[in-house]
Amino acid sequence: xxxxxxxxxxxxxxxxxxxxxxxxxxxxxxxxxxxxxxxxxxxxxxxxxxxxxxxxxxxxxxxxxxxxxxxxxxxxxxxxxxxxxxxxxxxxxxxxxxxxxxxxxxxxxxxxxxxxxxxxxxxxxxxxxxxxxxxxxxxxxxxxxxxxxxxxxxxxxxxxxxxxxxxxxxxxxxxxxxxxxxxxxxxxxxxxxxxxxxxxxxxxxxxxxxxxxxxxxxxxxxxxxxxxxxxxxxxxxxxxxxxxxxxxxxxxxxxxxxxxxxxxxxxxxxxxxxxxxxxxxxxxxxxxxxxxxxxxxxxxxxxxxxxxxxxxxxxxxxxxxxxxxxxxxxxxxxxxxxxxxxxxxxxxxxxxxxxxxxxxxxxxxxxxxxxxxxxxxxxxxxxxxxxxxxxxxxxxxxxxxxxxxxxxxxxxxxxxxxxxxxxxxxxxxxxxxxxxxxxxxxxxxxxxxxxxxxxxxxxxxxxxxxxxxxxxxx
Amino acid sequence: xxxxxxxxxxxxxxxxxxxxxxxxxxxxxxxxxxxxxxxxxxxxxxxxxxxxxxxxxxxxxxxxxxxxxxxxxxxxxxxxxxxxxxxxxxxxxxxxxxxxxxxxxxxxxxxxxxxxxxxxxxxxxxxxxxxxxxxxxxxxxxxxxxxxxxxxxxxxxxxxxxxxxxxxxxxxxxxxxxxxxxxxxxxxxxxxxxxxxxxxxxxxxxxxxxxxxxxxxxxxxxxxxxxxxxxxxxxxxxxxxxxxxxxxxxxxxxxxxxxxxxxxxxxxxxxxxxxxxxxxxxxxxxxxxxxxxxxxxxxxxxxxxxxxxxxxxxxxxxxxxxxxxxxxxxxxxxxxxxxxxxxxxxxxxxxxxxxxxxxxxxxxxxxxxxxxxxxxxxxxxxxxxxxxxxxxxxxxxxxxxxxxxxxxxxxxxxxxxxxxxxxxxxxxxxxxxxxxxxxxxxxxxxxxxxxxxxxxxxxxxxxxxxxxxxxxxx
Numbered sequence: 001x002x003x004x005x006x007x008x009x010x011x012x013x014x015x016x017x018x019x020x021x022x023x024x025x026x027x028x029x030x031x032x033x034x035x036x037x038x039x040x041x042x043x044x045x046x047x048x049x050x051x052x053x054x055x056x057x058x059x060x061x062x063x064x065x066x067x068x069x070x071x072x073x074x075x076x077x078x079x080x081x082x083x084x085x086x087x088x089x090x091x092x093x094x095x096x097x098x099x100x101x102x103x104x105x106x107x108x109x110x111x112x113x114x115x116x117x118x119x120x121x122x123x124x125x126x127x128x129x130x131x132x133x134x135x136x137x138x139x140x141x142x143x144x145x146x147x148x149x150x151x152x153x154x155x156x157x158x159x160x161x162x163x164x165x166x167x168x169x170x171x172x173x174x175x176x177x178x179x180x181x182x183x184x185x186x187x188x189x190x191x192x193x194x195x196x197x198x199x200x201x202x203x204x205x206x207x208x209x210x211x212x213x214x215x216x217x218x219x220x221x222x223x224x225x226x227x228x229x230x231x232x233x234x235x236x237x238x239x240x241x242x243x244x245x246x247x248x249x250x251x252x253x254x255x256x257x258x259x260x261x262x263x264x265x266x267x268x269x270x271x272x273x274x275x276x277x278x279x280x281x282x283x284x285x286x287x288x289x290x291x292x293x294x295x296x297x298x299x300x301x302x303x304x305x306x307x308x309x310x311x312x313x314x315x316x317x318x319x320x321x322x323x324x325x326x327x328x329x330x331x332x333x334x335x336x337x338x339x340x341x342x343x344x345x346x347x348x349x350x351x352x353x354x355x356x357x358x359x360x361x362x363x364x365x366x367x368x369x370x371x372x373x374x375x376x377x378x379x380x381x382x383x384x385x386x387x388x389x390x391x392x393x394x395x396x397x398x399x400x401x402x403x404x405x406x407x408x409x410x411x412x413x414x415x416x417x418x419x420x421x422x423x424x425x426x427x428x429x430x431x432x433x434x435x436x437x438x439x440x441x442x443x444x445x446x447x448x449x450x451x452x453x454x455x456x457x458x459x460x461x462x463x464x465x466x467x468x469x470x471x472x473x474x
Numbered sequence: 475x476x477x478x479x480x481x482x483x484x485x486x487x488x489x490x491x492x493x494x495x496x497x498x499x500x501x502x503x504x505x506x507x508x509x510x511x512x513x514x515x516x517x518x519x520x521x522x523x524x525x526x527x528x529x530x531x532x533x534x535x536x537x538x539x540x541x542x543x544x545x546x547x548x549x550x551x552x553x554x555x556x557x558x559x560x561x562x563x564x565x566x567x568x569x570x571x572x573x574x575x576x577x578x579x580x581x582x583x584x585x586x587x588x589x590x591x592x593x594x595x596x597x598x599x600x601x602x603x604x605x606x607x608x609x610x611x612x613x614x615x616x617x618x619x620x621x622x623x624x625x626x627x628x629x630x631x632x633x634x635x636x637x638x639x640x641x642x643x644x645x646x647x648x649x650x651x652x653x654x655x656x657x658x659x660x661x662x663x664x665x666x667x668x669x670x671x672x673x674x675x676x677x678x679x680x681x682x683x684x685x686x687x688x689x690x691x692x693x694x695x696x697x698x699x700x701x702x703x704x705x706x707x708x709x710x711x712x713x714x715x716x717x718x719x720x721x722x723x724x725x726x727x728x729x730x731x732x733x734x735x736x737x738x739x740x741x742x743x744x745x746x747x748x749x750x751x752x753x754x755x756x757x758x759x760x761x762x763x764x765x766x767x768x769x770x771x772x773x774x775x776x777x778x779x780x781x782x783x784x785x786x787x788x789x790x791x792x793x794x795x796x797x798x799x800x801x802x803x804x805x806x807x808x809x810x811x812x813x814x815x816x817x818x819x820x821x822x823x824x825x826x827x828x829x830x831x832x833x834x835x836x837x838x839x840x841x842x843x844x845x846x847x848x849x850x851x852x853x854x855x856x857x858x859x860x861x862x863x864x865x866x867x868x869x870x871x872x873x874x875x876x877x878x879x880x881x882x883x884x885x886x887x888x889x890x891x892x893x894x895x896x897x898x899x900x901x902x903x904x905x906x907x908x909x910x911x912x913x914x915x916x917x918x919x920x921x922x923x924x925x926x927x928x929x930x931x932x933x934x935x936x937x938x939x940x941x942x943x944x945x946x947x948x
Contacts, residue, residue: 036596039593165871166870166871382512
């Protein structure tokens with residue numbers, strides 16, 4: 001009887017693990033809650049996924065995903081490139097989950113209870129977690145380690161190499177906005193690139209309409225939607241039309257809706273892949289084109305514009321036709337830890353954004369640190385440390401970095417805060433003109449643009465070079 | 475009246491500041507108590523000394539002393555090299571005091587009260603203090619910064635460059651045992667070098683005595699002193715002879731005395747300069763030679779040996795003839811923070827030592843981490859983190875480091891844990907055969923050996939190169 005249970009357990013395990021075709025063991029690693037205080041001995045456990053199918057000996061390379069703000073399984077499923085190359089490198093695959101995300105909650109359900117519990121959610125602590133895990137997996141430092149990640153995970157991968165070069169041989173930082181910090185890049189860069197993606201989304205517009213028709217309609221929508229939000233009758237119309245889970249009932253609800261819509265537009269651009277994907281949401285191929293396809297002509301009447309905008313929005317919210325009501329409290333799927341990221345943005349990851357309504361399609365809004373800070377105080381009782389990340393990791397001067405590939409897709413609004421120019425011959429910059437947010441880390445797809453295919457070839461060769469150099473030095 | 479007070483204050487200030495001939499302003503900088511927890515907003519102030527006499531413009535270089543375990547004025551007074559070269563570089567001089575030492579006590583008199591108050595005493599926090607101070611002094615990062623330091627201060631200078639290369643252009647790490655950690659160098663290396671320094675201390679011995687007479691006598695003293703310590707009569711003799719401030723009254727007191735004597739021998743070697751100095755104590759020129767001069771023959775009777783040993787010891791303890799009683803609780807001057815360092819050694823700075831009695835002159839003793847750890851638990855209620863420093867900073871692999879000079883005097887027992895071989899062309903290793911502990915940082919002296927003079931010339935040229943490279947990249 002016992003054996004049957006074991007067998008059933010094993011089957012269940014295998015079924016759950018091969019979801020999406022990737023097989024991994026789920027393990028946990030126990031480390032210090034606070035790596036920077038030597039009298040605090042509290043520990044916690046974080047999750048990591050391992051696949052050693054390609055490992056031939058105890059000096060095999062390690063491909064190490066520096067987990068970012070979400071459930072690590074989500075990232076494992078969306079990082080097909082690594083699964084593909086591991087056999088070619090004979091490498092161990094490790095996906096480490098970032099503390100406070102997924103199932104790696106230091107205080108369980110109380111992790112997000114108050115600022116005191118949240119205080120250990122920092123990038124420095126996360127990197128120290130990863131360093132500890134690597135020392136455990138590679139105690140003699142005999143195995144070359146390649147860190148990689150996308151977005152904030154890419155930032156972590158690059159910083160991991162920069163701060164712990166003795167543990168990390170090289171890093172692939174995909175779509176990593178390591179420069180999106182105060183005083184380094186202009187605050188409107190994100191919205192400017194985002195707008196340009198929507199501007200060129202339609203291959204061709206119906207006769208007579210300007211190419212800017214989509215962003216013109218989006219711009220016009222702000223005025224119209226805000227007007228409708230400002231009175232009972234208008235809100236009644238919007239509630240019926242958009243089917244909000246929580247009905248709008250006061251003028252200020254517009255702010256929530258607008259914040260949500262900005263996030264949706266950003267996410268559409270980030271996930272603007274040439275094939276259907278379910279990264280930030282279930283989306284069709286080229287979702288920005290699909291979105292703009294609903295807004296490709298002039299709408300003489302405001303209600304027509306709202307109708308069309310609602311149709312467009314459903315590309316993001318309801319592509320799978322399962323929507324029962326529209327939850328505008330967050331534009332992110334539940335397996336992305338948006339609350340944790342909000343906290344990080346309110347402490348260390350201060351990334352200024354602004355809009356001017358001219359070179360971008362948004363309502364003009366200056367970057368106002370005071371307002372931002374007040375908001376953080378209200379939300380988390382913390383004051384953001386505007387300069388913390390740049391003091392810790394450096395922005396303007398990164399010329400000592402080595403063995404890092406920074407890759408950016410130009411369709412990705414985050415590319416504005418990415419490294420687009422190399423500062424020495426040991427740092428490679430890869431530009432993917434047709435690429436959205438870390439498309440290069442994804443699995444091969446027959447619709448991949450040539451630049452993505454080329455970049456993946458380059459990465460593999462570069463990884464081999466780093467591994468060779470490491471082994472030569474042993 | 476007010477003016478008179480101001481004037482008197484100013485005079486007092488100048489008098490105190492020009493002590494030893496170096497003029498500086500004493501300032502304080504307020505920063506975070508915990509740089510790695512973003513919900514803890516507590517701050518504290520640390521001291522730093524500044525001299526801007528050579529500064530010509532707001533892009534002048536900064537010479538930054540990464541303060542170590544002691545009163546920063548002590549280090550300022552013993553780092554004459556920097557005072558000499560600042561005018562040649564047109565540089566600002568900054569000596570930053572390490573948290574928990576000197577007057578930079580985060581919790582005032584309560585800083586050492588218990589482990590909770592001591593928890594913020596770590597090298598990572600100290601480096602983050604220095605990073606914050608540099609961001610304040612050099613907000614636009616337009617000024618090249620050269621960090622320097624000796625001993626633990628040298629370790630901090632090297633690590634500062636390695637961890638914050640965007641803020642630190644280059645580093646001079648003098649006598650910095652960055653490799654004196656578990657699993658990197660053998661635990662007996664310190665005592666082996668120390669013994670060899672005593673072995674060759676005497677230019678020539680009286681006819682017929684072997685060159686090893688000094689260390690033979692030291693070795694024999696352990697047996698004799700331990701025997702005397704083990705009974706009332708013997709202890710009475712020792713108490714009369716050594717004039718302990720707290721009389722020995724039980725067999726175990728030998729352990730305290732032996733620990734003290736080991737420290738004294740180590741300090742004699744570290745401060746074995748060719749001229750009188752008052753770094754670790756008021757000492758004559760070549761104090762090891764002086765010490766051994768008292769032990770340069772055979773002593774048939776034990777009491778004669780003890781007499782001679784006492785005479786020898788007074789080279790360290792009573793060179794200024796002011797000793798009223800011998801305090802064996804610490805071999806360090808009160809302006810060196812030995813308690814703080816004890817705590818650091820019990821947390822992060824685990825530097826194994828051992829003796830075998832054969833290749834060294836000490837009582838054989840294995841490195842026993844368990845015993846070491848138990849001792850730390852007793853003293854500070856902490857468990858040492860054996861691997862912390864090497865995980866954080868790296869030991870075996872430092873090949874990505876650049877713009878660092880590691881210098882070591884071969885008369886310095888700490889040189890065994892220093893970097894004695896360069897790992898790339900951007901790291902320079904300077905060996906000073908006749909040098910003791912960071913002699914190269916001291917002021918010029920006509921008795922300086924040629925190797926010290928040469929090394930100082932090399933440093934200045936290298937600093938100029940780094941500064942030029944920095945300015946070229948601007």
